[in-house]
Amino acid sequence: MARRIGIKDVAAAAGVSTATVSQVLNRVEGKRIREETRQRVWRAAEELGYAPNGMARGLRTRRSQTIGFVSDEIATTPHAGRLILGAQEAAAAEGLVLLLVNTGGDDALERRSIDMLLQRQVDGVLYAAMYHRTVELPGALRTTPTVLLDAGSPDPAVPSVVPDEVQGGLAATRELTRHGHRRIGLVVQTEDLPARQGRLRGYRQALAEVGVAYDPELVAAEKAVPFNTVGGDVEAGYRAARRLLGAKRRPTALFCFNDRMAAGAYRAAAESRLSIPDDLSVIGFDDQELVCESVHPHLSTVRLPHYEMGARAVARLLALVTAPDRPAAPDTDAKELLPCPLVARASVAPPSCP
Amino acid sequence: MARRIGIKDVAAAAGVSTATVSQVLNRVEGKRIREETRQRVWRAAEELGYAPNGMARGLRTRRSQTIGFVSDEIATTPHAGRLILGAQEAAAAEGLVLLLVNTGGDDALERRSIDMLLQRQVDGVLYAAMYHRTVELPGALRTTPTVLLDAGSPDPAVPSVVPDEVQGGLAATRELTRHGHRRIGLVVQTEDLPARQGRLRGYRQALAEVGVAYDPELVAAEKAVPFNTVGGDVEAGYRAARRLLGAKRRPTALFCFNDRMAAGAYRAAAESRLSIPDDLSVIGFDDQELVCESVHPHLSTVRLPHYEMGARAVARLLALVTAPDRPAAPDTDAKELLPCPLVARASVAPPSCP
Numbered sequence: 001m002a003r004r005i006g007i008k009d010v011a012a013a014a015g016v017s018t019a020t021v022s023q024v025l026n027r028v029e030g031k032r033i034r035e036e037t038r039q040r041v042w043r044a045a046e047e048l049g050y051a052p053n054g055m056a057r058g059l060r061t062r063r064s065q066t067i068g069f070v071s072d073e074i075a076t077t078p079h080a081g082r083l084i085l086g087a088q089e090a091a092a093a094e095g096l097v098l099l100l101v102n103t104g105g106d107d108a109l110e111r112r113s114i115d116m117l118l119q120r121q122v123d124g125v126l127y128a129a130m131y132h133r134t135v136e137l138p139g140a141l142r143t144t145p146t147v148l149l150d151a152g153s154p155d156p157a158v159p160s161v162v163p164d165e166v167q168g169g170l171a172a173t174r175e176l177t178r179h180g181h182r183r184i185g186l187v188v189q190t191e192d193l194p195a196r197q198g199r200l201r202g203y204r205q206a207l208a209e210v211g212v213a214y215d216p217e218l219v220a221a222e223k224a225v226p227f228n229t230v231g232g233d234v235e236a237g238y239r240a241a242r243r244l245l246g247a248k249r250r251p252t253a254l255f256c257f258n259d260r261m262a263a264g265a266y267r268a269a270a271e272s273r274l275s276i277p278d279d280l281s282v283i284g285f286d287d288q289e290l291v292c293e294s295v296h297p298h299l300s301t302v303r304l305p306h307y308e309m310g311a312r313a314v315a316r317l318l319a320l321v322t323a324p325d326r327p328a329a330p331d332t333d334a335k336e337l338l339p340c341p342l343v344a345r346a347s348v349a350p351p352s353c354p
Numbered sequence: 355m356a357r358r359i360g361i362k363d364v365a366a367a368a369g370v371s372t373a374t375v376s377q378v379l380n381r382v383e384g385k386r387i388r389e390e391t392r393q394r395v396w397r398a399a400e401e402l403g404y405a406p407n408g409m410a411r412g413l414r415t416r417r418s419q420t421i422g423f424v425s426d427e428i429a430t431t432p433h434a435g436r437l438i439l440g441a442q443e444a445a446a447a448e449g450l451v452l453l454l455v456n457t458g459g460d461d462a463l464e465r466r467s468i469d470m471l472l473q474r475q476v477d478g479v480l481y482a483a484m485y486h487r488t489v490e491l492p493g494a495l496r497t498t499p500t501v502l503l504d505a506g507s508p509d510p511a512v513p514s515v516v517p518d519e520v521q522g523g524l525a526a527t528r529e530l531t532r533h534g535h536r537r538i539g540l541v542v543q544t545e546d547l548p549a550r551q552g553r554l555r556g557y558r559q560a561l562a563e564v565g566v567a568y569d570p571e572l573v574a575a576e577k578a579v580p581f582n583t584v585g586g587d588v589e590a591g592y593r594a595a596r597r598l599l600g601a602k603r604r605p606t607a608l609f610c611f612n613d614r615m616a617a618g619a620y621r622a623a624a625e626s627r628l629s630i631p632d633d634l635s636v637i638g639f640d641d642q643e644l645v646c647e648s649v650h651p652h653l654s655t656v657r658l659p660h661y662e663m664g665a666r667a668v669a670r671l672l673a674l675v676t677a678p679d680r681p682a683a684p685d686t687d688a689k690e691l692l693p694c695p696l697v698a699r700a701s702v703a704p705p706s707c708p
Contacts, residue, residue, distance in 0.1 A: 005497055048497070066453070066474075080435040088456050092463075097470055099420070100454045102442050109446070116451055120420070143359055143402070230647040263648035270650070290644035293584040294617035296624070 005048045013044035068117035068125040069098045086310025114140045124317040145320035149313045161313045168302045168340030169202020176253040180350045185244040185251035186219045237264025245272045252351035259284035259291040277349035297346035305338045359402045367398035422471035422479040423452045440664025468494045478671040499674035503667045515667045522656045522694030523556020530607040534704045539598040539605035540573045591618025599626045606705035613638035613645040631703035651700035659692045
């Protein structure tokens with residue numbers, strides 16, 4: 001089962017020389033080989049499962065046709081699948097494959113992993129964070145075309161693809177204001193992340209659009225413990241929502257920092273005997289389907305565009321690889337923001353007591 | 355940014371010959387090179403970000419030190435992350451990297467993807483299904499060491515790693531019987547999958563252990579539409595549980611085919627004004643954290659061992675690659691079953707009316 005089929009095997013099976021096999025399979029022009037012979041070679045190659053030697057070819061062309069995908073915490077988030085899929089499908093459309101490494105946030109492992117990729121002469125590297133944050137680009141990547149994925153860099157020249165958190169926060173809050181809500185609570189984490197800053201700005205913009213003054217009393221921040229876990233977020237969302245719903249003048253709607261916090265808000269609403277969406281509207285962020293469709297009623301949210309981010313990062317990387325020295329157009333920002341579309345389900349309705 | 359650093363650059367920076375650089379970096383024994391020179395070469399290589407040419411080395415050793423990971427539907431399930439992570443970390447521990455391709459279940463794309471992997475001379479291939487089922491091994495993989503991951507083959511000689519569905523069903527149902535439940539409903543899909551058959555067998559075994567006769571009236575099967583989606587499963591679970599809970603003699607506990615169906619059962623319980631776990635115990639299957647911790651009370655379940663399956667599949671594959679002609683030990687089954695451990699959370703308690 002394990003011996004690799006070689007060109008000699010194909011030649012023997014087709015009854016031709018290895019030179020003929022090579023000319024047929026490499027589609028060398030101008031060689032007089034009869035069509036019948038060509039077909040016999042192709043048939044033999046197919047029957048034997050022969051694959052031409054891409055490694056030797058990569059060596060000749062000085063391009064490996066592979067892209068490295070380095071991520072920190074692929075396992076802890078179901079977003080990973082869609083980020084990787086978006087990158088993988090965009091790469092496949094260009095005949096490239098992804099070499100995947102995962103570092104679990106371990107610096108030494110990250111250095112070794114990146115060295116491994118560079119030894120394999122990847123054409124470029126996608127360096128992905130599993131939630132939107134600022135990262136320092138590893139030194140070993142400074143001489144290799146690299147695009148940050150779901151991460152920003154302190155160096156504004158480093159290309160990156162991230163979600164437009166402000167627009168997302170705006171879209172989520174607008175879904176509530178357009179249903180008539182004016183007293184809108186914000187359920188949020190305490191951790192100072194780009195996502196938190198951006199979504200909060202979007203929330204304030206949407207309120208300003210309908211002439212509502214920002215009221216810090218309506219912002220309930222709770223520390224998620226442990227940080228960035230499902231249980232930590234659900235619990236923090238529960239505590240924050242309980243505070244808002246227990247206030248004398250409670251909000252008629254909640255914008256939750258993410259879907260897990262919204263799941264916690266559902267529990268707080270149930271304890272306060274508030275029915276969603278009749279007594280209380282709730283909107284989340286992320287579009288984690290497993291959360292949104294496991295709770296009842298299904299949670300309206302805005303979607304983090306992970307698939308699109310993966311695909312765009314590959315496109316940006318290919319542009320770097322194929323035209324490394326072309327300066328970026330003056331209107332091109334190294335950081336590209338992708339929109340977060342609204343996903344309306346069943347948790348938003350007009351307020352019962354406007 | 356894009357020019358690749360070569361051995362000549364290192365030699366120039368260190369002020370030595372390329373032969374010396376090669377001897378130092380390849381740790382060639384028996385060469386008299388002063389320690390100070392060695393250190394200068396290493397420092398220059400590190401500062402320049404030089405990576406030795408793994409592609410050329412692979413060509414010499416006839417091993418590419420890469421493993422292909424072919425999957426069908428990485429995006430539609432959050433299990434994907436842990437399957438891939440398990441495989442990736444086990445591979446990294448052996449100095450190998452994963453080449454990842456995803457086919458979305460498209461046969462033509464799958465053929466092209468596998469050809470791409472074979473051209474890159476992967477040492478072997480993991481062929482992963484994103485839920486446990488029977489697959490036909492693609493023809494192109496018949497001459498390459500291959501291990502099926504979360505999938506079985508009609509050919510019993512094809513190595514595969516799958517969850518032990520019977521043991522998992524047994525563990526889940528035992529968690530209910532050991533709390534004193536005897537009237538246990540089964541909420542299940544209609545699709546005839548290995549998971550369904552195995553978990554049902556485990557359920558019957560656990561009942562038999564406590565002397566309870568299997569009662570088909572307690573098995574509620576509903577077709578999940580659309581199949582294998584979050585929403586389809588939640589809805590099917592809701593309908594199946596509603597039937598069981600509306601019966602004259604309702605079950606005191608439900609074993610649900612998966613966590614999504616259990617989320618639907620939570621809704622049915624709420625509608626029947628049954629409190630979980632006081633009036634009704636519920637256990638799921640899979641351990642999809644996003645579901646289990648988003649519902650209240652948190653869902654007890656058994657865990658599909660995705661990380662372990664990924665890691666074991668790599669170990670099996672390496673055994674094939676390094677000793678391809680050694681026959682398997684007579685007591686080794688080509689299909690390896692990994693146990694599904696109980697994950698107790700808060701949805702199981704003794705029956706209120708035993």
